[in-house]
Amino acid sequence: GGAQPVGAVGNGVVVEGLISATIGTSGVVFVHSKDCRPDPEGRINTYCASVPGEYCMFGCILSTGGCFQWFRNTLGAAETAEAKKRKCDPYKLLNAQAAKAPPGCEGVFWLPYLTGERTPHADPFARACWIGIHTRTTRNELLRAVLEGATFAMNDIVSLLKQRGLPIRQIRLSGGAARNTLWRQLQADIYGTNCVTINAEEGPAYGAALLAAVGAREFKDVREACKAGIRVVRTVKPTAAGKKLYAQYYRQFRRLYPALKDEFARIAELPEA
Template sequence: MQTLLGIDLGTTGVKAALFAVEDGHVIADAFFEYPLFHPHPGWAEQNPSDWWEATISAIRLCLKEGASKGAAAEDVRGLGLSGQMHGVVLLDSNQHVLRPCIIWADQRSDAQCRWITEKVGASNLIQYVSNPALTGFSAPKLLWVRDNEPEIFAQARTMLLPKDYIRYRLTGVLAMEISDAAGTCLLDVKHGNWSQEVLAALELNPSLLPPVVPADAASGSITAEVAGLTGLRAGTPVAGGGADNACGAVGNGVVEPGLALVSVGTSGIVLAHSNSPQVDTSGPVPRVHTFNHAVPDAWYLMGVTQGAGLSFRWLRDNIGLPERALERWTGIDPYELLAKEAESIPAGSEGLIFLPYLQGERTPHLDAYARGGWIGLTASHDRRHLVRSVLEGVAFSLKDCYAIIQEQGLQLNQVRATGGGAKSPLWRQIIADVLGVELVVTNASEGPAFGAALLAGVAGGAYSTVQEACARTVQVVQRTAPDTALAPAYEQAYEVYKALYPALKPIISRPL
C-alpha cells in the first residue's frame, strides 16, 4: 500500500498521520504533547529538543500502527511538514540551538515592532513584505534577542522556523519553506525571496536566513540516522511542506479561487485563496495578512482571531470545573457538556457580549495589549450565558476577518470549516449564522497533517499538482446552513460587539 506521512508541529503537541495515496484515508496517527513555558507575563517559549523527541516518538508509533494494518514503512512515498508559524529558532555555527524558541504567541517584542516600523517606514514595509510588523511575527522576536541577549545573538548563524528545525533534524538540510517564510516580516511576499531592503534597514546579516524552498518539492531526504530512529526508509523525500494554516487550507482543498477556510483552533483564522498578492490598503496598516500559499504561484489573505479555542479552553478550565470532574468518571468531553448547556440560551446570549482578546488581537485591531472580558452582565445571566457568549464572541471576531476579506474584492463561493472548534455542532452553527454563509466540512479530519502529506505526495511523484492531489482525496462530508431567522439577533449583537473595542480601548488596551 502506497502511503504518505504528514507531520504537524502544533503549539500543544505534534501529530504524525499516515495516509493512503489512493484516496487519502487515514491509516494511522499518533500525537505526543510537549510543554509550553511562560517565563514572564506575555512571554511564550518552547524547547526545540522537546519538539524533536516528540516527533520521533510520533513517527515511530504511527508507523508501528500502520504496519499492523498492512502499511509498511518502506512504502511511504514522502513526508510532509506542517507547523506553527513565526517562532524563532537560533542555531550556532555547529547547528546547536542557542535558546528556547520564542513562539508565535509571545508578545514581548512590541518595542521592536515600533522600531522596525520607524526604521523601514510603515508604507515601505507594506511595499517590501506586504505586512506590518507585529509581535507575533519572527523579525521582532529576532531583534528582541539582539537587543536583550546580545551574547546569544552574537553566536547565531542561522534562524529557522519550528517545522524547518524539524526538517534540519530529519534531513540535515537548512532551509525555510515559502508559506512559512512569509510570516517572518522579512520575505518579499510578492516575489518569494528575502527582502534585501528590509534586511539592510534592520542591519541583519542575510546569511542568518537559509534558502527559501517550495512547498510541494523535495527539500531533502531522510538520513540514515533518522531511519534508524524511526523505521522510515533512508532517502524518503521530505517535501518543503507549509505553515499550519497553508497546510490546513491544502488539506481542506482550499487551493483555487473562490474558496475560503474558517479554522477554529487555539487561535482562529479566516483564509481565502488568491491568484495574486492582494493587500488590504484601506488604512495605514493592513488589517489582514497577505502570505504565500503552499500552492505554487498562489497567495492567501488571512484574518486572525488570537483567542478562539483559547477562550473556550479558558472557560472550561476556570468555569467548567464540574464538567472536568465529570470527565474523569464518565469520559464525556467537558466541551460537549458545556456546549449542551449553551444550547438552551437564545442567539445573542440575551445581551451578554464576550470580547475574546485573552491574548491580544490581530484582526482587525492589531493590538497586542487588548484584553478580553464580558460586557452586559446582569443578575439574570447564568453559566449558560457565559458559555454561549464565548462561542458567539469568537464568531463575531471571525466575522470581522471575513468582512475585511470580502472588502478586498475576493468572490467567495464556498467556506470550509476545520479545527477542533468546528467539530462542535453548536459552535459550527453559530459561526454559520453569524457569517450568514453555509459552512462545509470535508473529510480532512487531520487538517494540516493531511495537507502536508498531500504536498509530500506531489514532491514524491504520487500526484502531479496540489490541485490534483486535492481532487483525488478531499471530499465534502457535511454542510451547515445558516438559520436566517436568527440573523436579526446576531446582527444586533454584532453591532454592539463592534462598538465595544473603540469605546473601551483606553481601559482594555494597556501594557502588562
C-alpha cells in the same frame, strides 16, 4: 510553507471562492486568491500560495478555542468533575449547557482578547471581558457568549477579506470547533454563509501529505491532488432567523473594542500589587 498555507491545501482551499475557518486554541481564516490583494493597513497577511503564481491571505484571532478552554478551567469545575465520572469529554457537557441559552444571550457579549489581539486590532493591551450582564444573566448565557464572541472575532477577518473583493461561496470548518454541533451552526449563522466539514480533520498534516504526493508526481498539481483527496462530508446552512439576529449583534460587537481601546491601554499601565 508554514502551517496555515499547508493547512489550506489540506482543506482544499486552492481555488477562489473557498475559505477555511480553523478554530483551535487560536483562530485562523484563510482564503486563496488569483491576484495579490494586500491589505494597506497590514491587518491581513499575504503570501505566495501553493499554487504557482497565485496567493493566499489570512488573519489570526489569538484566543478562540482558548476562551472556551479558559472557561472550562476557571468556571467549569462541575462539568469537569461530572465528565470524569462519566468518562466523557467535559466540553460535551459544557456544549449542552451553552445550547440552553438563547441566541444572543439576551445582550451579553464576550470580547475574546485573553492574550491581546492580532487581527484586526494588533493590540497587545486588549483584554477579554463580558459586557451586558444583568440580573437575568445565567451561567449558560455567559458560556454561550464566549462561543459567540470568539466567532464574532473570526467574522472580523471574514469581513476584511470581503472588503478586499474576494468572493466567498463556501467556508470550510476545521479544528475543534468543527466537531462541535453548536459551534458549527453558530459559525454558519454569524458568517452568513454555507459552512462544510471535510473528510480530513487535521488540515496541515493532510496538506503536507498531498504536497508530498504532488512532489512524487502522483498528481500533476495541487488542485488535482485536492480534488482527488478531499470531499465534503457535512454541510451546515445558516438559518434565516439566526443570520438576521447575529447580523444585528455583530454590528454591536464591532462597536465595543473601539469604545474600550484606550481603557485597555490604561489598565495595562496600572501597577501590580
